[in-house]
Each structure stands twice: as structure tokens, then as C-alpha cells.
Amino acid sequence: MRCLVTGATGYIGGRLVPELLAAGHDVRCMARSAGRLRDQPWAAGVEIAEADAADAVQTEKALDGVEVAYYLIHTMGGGADFAEADRRAATTFAAAAERAGVRRIVYLGGLAPDDELSPHMRSRVEVGEIFLGSRVPAVALRAAVIIGSGSVSFEMLRYLTERLPVMTTPRWVRTRTQPIAIRDVLRYLVDWAVIEGEVNRSFDIGGPDVLTYADMMGVYAEVAGLPRRVIIPVPMLSPGLSSHWVGLVTPVPAGIARPLVESLRNEAVCREHDIADHVPDPAEGLIGFREAVALALQRIKEAKVVTRWSSASTPGAPSDPLPTDPDWAGGSLYVDRRTYRVGASPQALWAVIESIGGERGWYSLPVAWRARGFLDRLVGGVGLRRGRRDPLRLRVGDSVDFWRVEEVEPGHLLRLRAEMRLPGLAWLELTVRRHRGRTIYDQRAIFHPRGLAGHLYWWSISPFHRLIFGRMPRNVATAAIRADVPLPSPSGISPAREAFDVVDPSAPHGHDPRDSVST
Incomplete structure (x- = not known):
């Protein structure tokens, strides 16, 4: 199967590509700049097409001969017109996919409730609706917090839990959510490349556990071997103040943290599990939150200096960090x-x-x-x-x-x-x-x-x-x-x-002294 992956420089796309290759598919990656993919450990095994999703001609050329297209592009709330930019890119991509004869579009969006949504979540829902309303059969997978090293939501959880033994937190730490392990997300995405029939609908995907953010911090602390965390909710913290608080405590940029914080105000629990009719659960069941955290921390727990720590060039497990992840991903080092x-x-x-x-x-x-x-x-x-x-x-x-x-x-x-x-x-x-x-x-x-x-x-x-x-x-x-x-x-x-290339030993490599080197 010939597959196109957009967003291959991102968290999901960078991990999806090697899984598709391992499953025997031919993979083409679409990026605005081919140079951004050169450091990926799998770059030599894929075809790279330079294209902007908002450019109809470039996108149609990138989709030529493609059977299944993965759309993993989303703006993290950058500017007032980010929703319009997402809407325009999705509409252009859907039309180009139709002209190119693509058999299926697979989109990964957010697990959103029916009540009032944040701008970030509203845009993700709208992009899914654009694909479902197009003439190309589409599958829109809707996930809440994805657990794996490099996931923004997980990194925020990691840093808050590790750095604050006692914390005053906003009310959203009591909101229920249904996290899912990155390995299960990738399994769903890969399997949709070969499923027969013209399925055109959205599917809620989540792990077996429903937890509050406070619950997740407690479990993370246990798995990481940290003392029990004391969490004191403070009702007056607005999403804006919360994002600045996250930016102060963690190296996750406030501009990225804010849309996530706004989304955490809403409960994100699966209302159906119909995807099992097409992609059956594994015999051992879906990965629970505790095991997903353990997998994300496994390399550290095994005391192995891997990926960026030792400049390794080979890809690891889906829950491992990648060399192309943001500097703040992967924990403190x-x-x-x-x-x-x-x-x-x-x-x-x-x-x-x-x-x-x-x-x-x-x-x-x-x-x-x-x-x-x-x-x-x-x-x-x-x-x-x-x-x-x-x-x-x-x-x-x-x-x-x-x-x-x-x-x-x-x-x-x-x-x-x-x-x-x-x-x-x-x-x-x-x-x-x-x-x-x-x-x-x-x-x-x-x-x-x-x-x-x-x-x-x-x-x-x-x-x-x-x-x-x-x-x-x-x-x-x-x-x-x-x-x-x-x-x-x-x-x-x-x-x-004769010394050369001496790195300042007083500060973590690549960061302000308050921050850390990512793994």
C-alpha cells in the first residue's frame, strides 16, 4: 500500500512512518521543507514530497499515486487566524485527495465533548468534519491525552509531577479524561491502511482507564519512584494564568501549553468503542495508563543513555524519544x-x-x-x-x-x-x-x-x-x-x-540554566 504521511516532523507522524514501513507499506512524506526530515532515522527509506497543504497544486502532486493519506497537521493556536488556516489547509487537502484518486483519508483529532469547546479543540473537530464531508472516505480518530515520551500532554504531566512535590493547581486537574498509549494510537493508524470498505465516520479511541489529571500525576509519581504528590486545587487560576504557570514550572512553551490547558477544562471520555469492530483489541487488551507511563520511562529505568543522550541514529520503540523531538521533550537531563x-x-x-x-x-x-x-x-x-x-x-x-x-x-x-x-x-x-x-x-x-x-x-x-x-x-x-x-x-x-568546543558546564545543554537537556 502506498501511504502519504503529512506532519512527519511532528510527534505522531515521526513515529507513524517507521511503523508503516515495518508493516510493508511504501511511504511518502509530505513536508514544506524536505530538509526538516533529513535527521529522521527512517529518512532514507521514504520518498519525500515538498508541499504546503494549503497549496492545491503542490498537494495534488504529493498525493499522486497515493492510496491512503494520513493527515496529521494542526496549528497549536498560533495567532488569531489559526482556525482559518487549519480550515483552508484541510479543505484544500480533501479536494486534492479527491482529484488524485486517494482511497481513504485518516485523520487524528481530539476527543471532544458536545459542550463548549476551546478554540483549539473546536478547530480540530472542524477539520475532522471537513474530511468526513468530503468525497473521499475518511476516518477521524479522536484521542484525548496521548501517553508517550515526546507527547506535549505527557511532557507537561512529566515536568509538573517531577518538579513539584506540592502544587497548587487549577480546577482542570479534577476533570476526567481517558488517556491512550502511543502504541495503541499507532496500531489504530497503521491498521486503517488495509481495512476494506468505504468507512466514513469518526471513532473515539482511548485506553482502559478513566482518570483525572490529578490521578495521572499520582500514578506517574508512583511509577517514577517519586514520593506521593500533594495537590491543592485553586479555582481562580484562568487558562491564561495556568499556561503561564506551566511555562514557568516546565520547559514546555506557554504558547503550546495554553491550548492544551484550555482543552483540559472539558471532560474527554470515550462515548463509544466502535473502532473495535474494525480494529479488534489485542488479546492482552489495550495498554493501561500505568503501563503506558512505564513504557515511556522504560529507557531511563533501564539506565540506558539513548537517542539524543548518546546521539544514537537508530529508531527505538514508539514510546521512546526521537532525535527530532523538541528540546524540551523527553524529561530533564x-x-x-x-x-x-x-x-x-x-x-x-x-x-x-x-x-x-x-x-x-x-x-x-x-x-x-x-x-x-x-x-x-x-x-x-x-x-x-x-x-x-x-x-x-x-x-x-x-x-x-x-x-x-x-x-x-x-x-x-x-x-x-x-x-x-x-x-x-x-x-x-x-x-x-x-x-x-x-x-x-x-x-x-x-x-x-x-x-x-x-x-x-x-x-x-x-x-x-x-x-x-x-x-x-x-x-x-x-x-x-x-x-x-x-x-x-x-x-x-x-x-x-589545546581545548576546543568546550561546552558551558554550568547550564544544561541547549537551555536556560533553569531548564534541562531533553532526552
């Missing part, structure tokens, strides 16, 4: 990164890295490392007493003082995961590479905070990180040079002191 040129061979540098810890120490402020180990033992941790199994070689699973070897790529990468007592998860990643004939040493200290205590911990130790991790690259480089024949330095500067 603090990174202290240092990059140095080293006047020694990569082999000499790797030998120093692989022998780190134990009797050789950590190449910076031994007193500080011993103090940290002593403090860890005071609170029941392992401290520095474990040393290492082999003074020269490391393998996955080895202990190195209060670290555990999580990954080794000989000659290139050593990743250590902290086993000290922390309000979060921490890694130390040491890398050797070549750049323009030079040996390069990359060092990253990575911390994923758990709750407010995790953020406070990172901010409180940042000054010490400047001393500890700031000195490591120079001392590691010096040790490598002493073990090797020094390479000439064109600049005339001592090779171990």
Missing part, C-alpha cells in the same frame, strides 16, 4: 561536557581511559573523590572501596569504585553508570575519536534527576563539578602524552592544553 585535543595517539589515550579508577584514581582532586565516596558510604552506598577487577582492562558489568561499566567500545567509548546513592541516575562517558588528524578526548557527565530533590542536587554540586570534571581532561591528556610520543602541535601550545 543535565550534561557537563568537556572536549580536548590531546597530543598523543588514540591508543595511548584509550589506555589511560580504560585504566581509570581504582589505584590510578580519577585524574582530578583525589581528596574530593575520596570525600564523595565517604559521603556515599555514610548513606549506605558502596563508596570507593570496590576498586576494580583488572587494573588495565574493563568489560561490561565490571565495577569501578562507585561506578558500573555499562558499555565499552574498545578504543572508542567507555560509559560508566553511577551506583552511588543519588536522587536520580548518573553516567560518566569518556570517548576517543579523531578529528582532522588530531586525537580528541570527549567527556560527558550526565545526570537524570528524580523529582525536585534531583534538580536541587545537581544545582548544589555544579560548583564542585567545575573543579572535578574541569580538571579531568587536562590530566587525562597529560597522562596519555607521558605514555606516548607527543605529537607536534601546529599552534605551538602545549598539546594537553
